[in-house]
Amino acid sequence: MVNMARGWESKSVESQIEAAETQVRPPFDEQVPPQQLELLRRRETLNLSRTRVLRELETSKNPRYRNMMQKALADLNSELGRLEHGAVRAATA
Numbered sequence: 001m002v003n004m005a006r007g008w009e010s011k012s013v014e015s016q017i018e019a020a021e022t023q024v025r026p027p028f029d030e031q032v033p034p035q036q037l038e039l040l041r042r043r044e045t046l047n048l049s050r051t052r053v054l055r056e057l058e059t060s061k062n063p064r065y066r067n068m069m070q071k072a073l074a075d076l077n078s079e080l081g082r083l084e085h086g087a088v089r090a091a092t093a
Contacts, residue, residue, distance in 0.1 A: 043083055050076045 032040070053076060057069045 039083065039086075043080065046076055046080050046083065050080070 050073065053069050053073045057066060057073065060066050060069060
């Protein structure tokens with residue numbers, strides 16, 4: 001019998017792995033300005049929070065808790081959108 005980490009068969013974990021692989025990250029030898037580095041950290045933090053909220057939504061049965069998680073997800077999506085919009089605006093300036 002092969003021991004496998006719990007949850008690896010989950011589709012959400014699979015999608016998280018794919019999302020992580022598609023994220024664009026600068027090469028290690030490239031100097032990243034502190035402002036851009038902070039933007040990357042903020043985006044990663046928001047994506048991790050979003051992943052946690054999605055996992056909670058998948059497993060929760062309580063309607064009040066699900067409602068709270070859906071609002072949190074909407075807020076995170078909004079914040080990620082603002083962050084992306086600001087990053088695009090800054091890159092074109």
